[in-house]
Amino acid sequence: MAERTPLLSQADSAESGSTQAPEKHLPSLDSSIERCIGDFGWGQFLQAVLVSIAWTFDAQQTFISVFTDAQPTWHCTQLQDESCNSVSNICHLSKNSWAWDWPVDSSIVSAWELECAASFVTGLAASSFFMGCLLGGLVLSTLADTLLGRKNMLFLSCLMMSLSSLLTIFCTNIWVYSALRFVCGFFRSTIGTCALVLTTELVGRRWRGQVGIIGFFCFTIGFLSLPAIAYMNRGSPWSSLYLWTSIPAVFYSILVRFFVHESPRWLLVRGREEEAMATLKSIASTNHSSSSIWNFSGVPFEQKTSNTSLYSAIKILLEKRWALRRLSAVMGIGFGVGLVYYGMPLGLGNLAFNLYLSVTLNALSEIPSSLLTFLLIGKLNRRTSVLFFTLLSGVCSIMCVFKGKLWKRLQIGLELASFFSACTAFNILLIFTIEMFPTCVRNSAMSMVRQALVLGGVFCPMLIAAGRGNGLSSYGVFGLVIGSCGLLAACLPETRGRALCDTMEEEEARKGIAACDGLVMYSPRTIGFSFYGLPKMWRSLVMVDSMY
Template structure:
């Protein structure tokens, strides 16, 4: 039975009417109404339908996190011990950082060789360039895939298809990785896995936020961060459960559920009606809005959707023949948009180096690997909670700068602190601040760019974050082979501080609605600048 509750509540006498330009549900919006207003009038700012879609799309982050950090366990160098009579008569054997060069029979791994690629393929003497290759190959694949696929979600495929293809490709690559016969095939398949998953996080972030009203956009976007944390936290548990099994089992445990999830995406996730409208696909957009409205208990007459005609093909390219790189060209033609993109990418590069490097380097602090990684993963929960509850109240730019600078200071402190517990505490605090900075800056990017290039902008920001991840594995591996095991923490700290300062040049977006076109964004920016210059409330 349809809900008989009026579509719009009666206007209070002492409050601002959010639907001032839309006094009746059946009335067409005025020409100056935003797409936000029209969609909210049709389906509401948020409801059970949008929440279900948001959770379903955001769950992709669980598997994304597992694949991002899986090399921490599968590629870890196992502990070893000296064996045989007289193997350590001088005490020198036990002081070596690795068993490379020791005669056969004088040392042995503490566990069975199949627990790690290092011991299974006898890579103890291969050097950091080889042992770090699979992890670096994964992030290089993410980088290449991000540049190759970044525009597809904005131009031809859309958010849903891109999410499905990326999830399916990552799952299949993970299953094939479990069958790798040597380190070279393994590294190649990690590259493929990184390439295919490059746009998962972007599509899973943008799609839910385009289904809700601007009041809930930040909170809905953070659902993905919680899911990423869930994936990260579950990984040490899975690794500990399989610590005596082959490293291949960990890929199977993480890739098989991802394959099932991609099937759910194909059948149950809905496309962004906002994107469909800008591509000129009005009928599909209306069908989705009708389904969402019906699920939310709204019984709307056909006239409720008449105002959408104003926004169809608003970029002048609202058709299915949009070029693959048209959105990139649109962004590059605007100097202000290009500058924003460069500043955002610089900021996220520093965050990415710390975000990826910390879990890889935490084993050098001398603490239990599983517990150390679990503590890092758990620190993402308060980071996501803080962002969730405060995102509507904090200035994005100031919050990002504060967390980035604090992360850098704590990371550098790891080099100078004495005591395993003190260093671990500083490391966890640094990682927590980097996580929070990452959460804030991704919401910030959503608001800095209009719908027509938003997916591309978020993709490029994540690509810069991934580029930081490319440099982290060899840096950590080289430090493990030498005497400077703590040096990476100093590098991490200095880089995130230097890169984080690039955000100073970005405008504040708190409290402003998102735009749909570059021209609309320019107009809003000029109005905001004029309000600030005139001392008004922006």
């Protein structure tokens, strides 16, 4: 493989008169950027916080339907009416024998008289949102790697998501409402991906995991703010919840446009050296770095950008066998995690527990999950952690199916344990994915994983509707799927403590991938499928990945 000229090279110091020959192995892009702007400083911290706030509005739009689409409680208009008091389904009663506890316009169900509609109709809006997320991720995911970049994609996604959410307040029926929820989900799909990738590409490898967790904390804040906003607006029209969450998001989009820097790593990979230098100078000056030892002008570049077309990043992932195998595994895990991550909060209405309190407890459970990831991400093995937390989530979810007085009391605790484990697995999986794929395809790979996560969310409303009378159809399926999908983590390489790669060739050189694009000689020792236990099979699958 021909030796490549680094994108950044350290200039000779003015004070030094040495004329040593240049080293054979020049600094990599990763180490050069760290030397330029530092491992972590105030400039990077402020950028990371500002970018991560996008997760707050992302969380609000993801779970807002828990309150706006909920079926309100009702009461009999005549307390002495025994026929009314003995019936739990209002569809079996005459219209004048019961009434809603809250104003009619407090929910779309009561406002549009959907209380007796089919489960497909009542769950249409939630499913449309996740279908929009799925399609949006497929259409928009590669734009952040190719045409628009991380910053512009984040700005466009936040702005369009907030505007479509704002237009929702003018809906008069379930069909227009579902269509706008689809549009909202379509543009929301890339927010988390762009925010996470942008923040992690602005700091050194030592702080990459911790900075990525900032976004998870912001997502928790957004999730936690929903029951508070809904409780303060109880009795108000359902549209007020969309109003209070969309207007701040519009102003935030403007802040992103004018105050967020583009990823210098992406700019350099795309061959936009002058913009990259300006960004690095700005961050370095904010960090008070000694930028005088760096010569930002006239730096030699030899850039070979592989992303020449709009969807070339996806094409590269599909053509490289090792990349496709990794992507398939993390997408499988993402599907299982998404089923529980989105399904548990959306299904809280099926539990005999206060809705506001249960949503608050679920949101609060994300805080220890993010703290655990933040404090231990530098010590946790990615592969083992994902495997452990997905299995734990699956076991707790299945245990929610059991009936009886004891299990009914423990049900909310088991639900929280399952959701906590899924959140932690989700956090680690995203960091894991960032470290497995190079810069040229990282955002696209992250988007594909999140699409698998959203695909799990598409099936949640249907499973939740089916599980209203039988928990096995919801919690049982959730547990089996996440536990089975979590086993795919055994097929992935461990990435803890390694530096980020920028090109596919660099990743292949690091892993010793053969020029024949991943052709492996499957000797008995390499495959190692032994009947003495499953763990040995997992170790053998990891050996195969280490070979290519």
